[in-house]
Amino acid sequence: MKLGMIGLGKMGYNLVLNLLDHNHEVVSYDIDREKVNDIQQEGAIAATSYQDLVSKLEVPRTIWLMVPAGKLIDDVISQLIPYLQPEDILIDGGNSNYKDTIRRAEQLKEKGVHYLDVGTSGGMEGARQGACTMIGGEKEIFAILEPLFRDISTEDGYLYTGKSGSGHFxxxxxxxxxxxxxxxxxxxxxxxxxxxxxxxxxxxxxxxxxxxxxxxxxxxxxxxxxxxxxxxxxxxxxxxxxxxxxxxxxxxxxxxxxxxxxxxxxxxxxxxxxxxxxxxxxxxxxxxxxxxxxxxxx
The missing domain is CATH 1.10.1040.10 (N-(1-d-carboxylethyl)-l-norvaline Dehydrogenase; domain 2)
Incomplete structure (x- = not known):
């Protein structure tokens, strides 16, 4: 499948490499242009802005956020929202507080945007070779993306955990x-x-x-x-x-x-x-x- 990745830090960068290994197309963006250029050399599609990233994805879009927890997540979401449409999917793969996750899922639901919270364990090696992923959110949306989670996780290393917030909890x-x-x-x-x-x-x-x-x-x-x-x-x-x-x-x-x-x-x-x-x-x-x-x- 084709998806977007926002955040090319230690985890995000390795996760993109993992996705590319499994023949997924990844449109990548980071405020650090050097990281975007580096991952482009590995086969990812470079994006120059949030709008550019969204424009390079087919509807309904899937966008993975791999940025530090806290206000930065809210800032990224607020900047993405103007370019999103109902049925688009956002994935928060960072270590967000589960209470923040529940709040964000409710806010995005009002706009018709789906939100999955994915606790990601295994460190940099796991992100690169096969992570342990704990996925919360709407079960129907998980079912759509289950092949993706199966690909990036180690064998028997992913779990649908239930309603929004449960993955991060x-x-x-x-x-x-x-x-x-x-x-x-x-x-x-x-x-x-x-x-x-x-x-x-x-x-x-x-x-x-x-x-x-x-x-x-x-x-x-x-x-x-x-x-x-x-x-x-x-x-x-x-x-x-x-x-x-x-x-x-x-x-x-x-x-x-x-x-x-x-x-x-x-x-x-x-x-x-x-x-x-x-x-x-x-x-x-x-x-x-x-x-x-x-x-x-x-």
Whole structure:
């Protein structure tokens, strides 16, 4: 099929390459013209503006938004709306707050435009090779686009989650769990670091990823990080957060549901802004490994 892609950051760019691999036509736009030119060299169709992108798509149009959550999404939608028609479809593949997603879906419905919220996991590698996608919105619209989600996702890696907001809600909780998992791994390695034993952390991560109960992609990424630096010497133990962990904790409080592990992992990220720890280095390295998140160097 032919669709538009707005946003060619780390995830959006790789997602376009994934779509091209599956013989989809992609009209791409980004405020960074260099990225548009680069993706054009890979086979995408370049657009010079929102209006140009819309004009290059057949009705009803499908446009995927891969831009940072928050006001920017609202700004992009408001600039697109004048060029859209009833039955066009917008997909938000970023990490939007599910409450914002519900609001946007209702506003777009009044104009006859369909809106799918797609929680996208797997980092840059997933976007390129096969992601995990969690899709909320009208079931009839999902059914139309299911072949698209099947193509870009890993095997058994996509799920229709229900009404608008449910895809982003599921991704929010996924990221909350991710916070807790990374913090537990980081604390374990900090205990090793402070012990009287001299461990090779690369080998520890490797053996734990072969047959142990805690084997995981995170452990694989950690092995790669320790291969580059045996003690992560150049990395500051600063663990930034992008919002989903906080939203998960806030939602747990609203639902009066205990989530102490996720909540404390969030608190530890805030603490890392004040105190450099080995555990912080581990989490920073992991975030860089799967999502390309910036790490602060010493």
């Amino acid at each position: 599921l991704k929010m909780v996924h990221n909350g769990i991710e916070y807790g998992m990374m913090q537990a791994i980081a604390e374990g390695f900090e205990i090793l670091e402070k012990s009287q034993f001299d461990y090779d952390y690369k080998e520890v991560a490797k053996v734990w990823n072969h047959g142990s109960v805690i084997r995981s992609w995170l452990m694989e990424l950690l092995e790669e990080a320790f291969t580059k630096e045996s003690r992560l010497e150049s990395i500051k133990g600063v663990m930034h957060s992008s919002g989903e962990g906080k939203w998960t904790v806030e939602t747990a409080l609203d639902l009066q549901t205990a989530a102490p592990v996720i909540a404390l992992s969030l608190m530890m990220r805030y603490r890392s802004l004040e105190e450099d720890t080995f555990a912080g280095k581990v989490v920073a390295a992991l975030r860089n490994g799967f999502g390309g998140h910036t790490i602060e160097k010493k």
